[in-house]
Amino acid sequence: MYYYINQNMTWFQAQNYCREHYTDLATFDSYDDISMLEPTLTYKTAWIGLFDDPKSWKENLGNESNSWRWSVTGEAGNTTFEAWASGEPSYANGSESCVIMNPDGTWGDAICASAYSFVCYTVTNQREKVYHFIPTVKSWNSAQEYCRQHYTDLAMIENAEENALVFSKTGNQTSWIGLYRVPWAWSDGSHSSFKNWKSYEPDNLAGNQHCVVEGRTHNWFDLNCSWLRPFICHQVTTLKTTVGMKIMTGADMTDPAVIEQFLQQIHERLTNLGWTDFKLQWKNLPSNQTKKT
Template sequence: MDQYTTLMTLFSFGWISCSEVPPRQYYYVNKTLSWSEAQQYCREKYTDLATFDSMDDLKRLKADFSYSWAWFGLHDDPAAWKTSMGNESNSWRWSATGEHSRTGFQSWNSSTLDYYQGKETCAAMDGGGLWNDYFCGSSFSLLCFNVTDQNKKNYIFINQSMSWSSAQQYCRDNHKDLAMIENQEENMEALNAKPSSSMVWIGLYREPWIWSDGSTNSFRNWYPTGLNNIDENQHCAIVNPKHDWVDEFCDVPYVFVCHQVSKRKTTLRMKFNTDADMTDPKVKAQILEQNFCYFQNGWISCSEVPPRQYYYVNQALNWSEAQQYCREKYTDLATFDSMDDLNRLKADFSYSWAWIGLHDDPAAWKTSMGNESNSWRWSATGQTSRTGYESWNRYYLDYWKGKETCATIGGRGQWNDDICGFSYSFLCFNVTDQNKKNYIYINQAMSWSSAQQYCRTNYKDLAMIENQEENMEAQKAKPSSSTVWIGLYREPWTWSDGTLSSFRNWYPTGLNNVNESQHCVTENPQHQWADEFCDVPWVFVCHQVLKRKTTLRMKFNTDADMTDPKVKAQILKQLQSLLSSGGRTDIKLQWKIEPKK
């Protein structure tokens, strides 16, 4: 057997990631408990109630029983924000510091502090000096503040109505920030600085929802209709079989999902040429701090620089013009993978909204069935259409209010996009030995995901229709006037650079798709996103990706002739496939064989 030493060169973009196993293993528990009981069970039997970092985590979920909703580890404990100022990641923070209250002083109107409909995450002061939580997009006048040389706060009333984020930007441009109030004396001074009956923005805000295991990831996958916080008391989160999330009363019994984290040990051998005393604990600590590897939950990640550098461009262009500019001057319009990326944004000029690289090109889903990540897919395959056949009612195919991502078939055999949470009867299907589809009408009204689960449990899946003949058979299988679910769905929004990142940071009110024509995305100075008409001129954010080269020495023990170009090509292809399956499509491999010694 010959032994070869190979130098493997990876051309990647700023990061080297090595993994052994996914960091968490997920387990469905077929026992109905309240959220806190489920949390206790998971902590006793596994690690904790399930945490998810990305859509990849959700796609690894596999229940071995049928269910409608299941608890997982996201919650918004009111003790952190309602009964005190709190010191948790979902507690109230002051805009001027980005931190929790240093003094614990508060002046909340307890009767209105309720996170109404899951939307109120900013604070305003009323005529009596009491604080109230409000929807951040509401328009109020505002209080800014400055600090004197004697470290005393002066409050300035601004008699202009605007949203909280616009008020924050105004105060930062013209004063120090939105009003920060840390004791009763300051609260009285702030009250006296404004008209007695006015409701005004102050600098309090919060980022609701935290993970049971303390993870700080910002990934969310809320149901298309968003949160509703019924009776202002839904503080725990559940997931359905389609992996959409909603808020729920924490004491309702549901099955649940736990996760298990296995600690792993990996040893790296490194050689240092140095005059330093390597037995000195301080030297060792400094090297560990400066070196670029960190270990987390079974993963080793080594980084040199953040994978993208972001650049604000102070030039008002429409979305496609901004995309072209970024591709010519940098890499592309900005892509973001996490809140860490957003936190690195720093504009050197004032702006209200700026283009980013997220868009929902209608050509991929409205004018054809498409073959893009935001195109329509069949539930039975999880893939885009194989035949391109469609029967859309063009008048209604509009992604109304940014909510319609599932499909129905109507009275004349035409398809319509609809809100997945609506209740309709539905069509399932089976496939015969002759590969012919049979359609079965189910006269029960339920949501699309519940209909999908029903069909998968009792038949093959929700109806899949690939030609005109099958569409006619599906139409005949149901009452002529009925609107019923079929198996089409889509996941809207794609990144300009083709990245598959599922990270989103929508404005608290979510999407609205005004006139069914807002297919591009802007971000505000608070880094919240909104859909917008693509032809409106805005400033924009580009990103630059730097190409990096890493060389690895690998040793193969094999009977194969490693000098054979076909063998080398086959191995490279398999390695590239492994990297791609792990989401690393941005790495290119080359190699050369070192001479035998």
């Protein structure tokens, strides 16, 4: 269920408001969700829950869902080494999410569809990385596919020595390495990949547009998070089911440690059956409602 809040707030103020009164700022999984919104709005724009927090990708490599990660692992936060050029990464024009090594050995973010030479790598039996420079120009995704077919993956660089070694292979040519990120994350931690951008958005105008609004036609575009706008919250309805159980055991089922172990066993079995996104709670009936056998 979605709720329009006609109060002007910054994106982060709106996030706090939604978390206090509902579930969070609005998340959308499909056009079916969009169709649940009012056909037209009484105002031009309203915050939704999509944002691209620079703390997770600009100030450090980070470990959030929109942070930088290496192609071979696909996981953020596994390394702390970085060699960004001054002013990088910039996410210029809202379209740079793959990483190049510049002719001076520093890094910069670039449009993934651009064509550059690239560096692949393999690992020896002694767990040392061996880098392979490929002079053929390809997009980042095509370079990744090539490296995975012929080597291990696009170059992974975890320290200054490895960075210098890759640089020595490139011959001062701008080249792809294996660092990339998937911009934008939902405030509630949802993994929805659905997007409904307006044409030519996002554009990260002035380099400071990291939060998303929807317009009157429900298309999205990025804005400065400090701007004041109305916003949309959503409320997730939680289904609560109570199951009565009669347990024949010598264990003390009033002992919190015993209950915790029991719940862990049930959780594991339900997970193996394919259950997801659920929580378990234990409640003992009052003594006058139990029967002794």
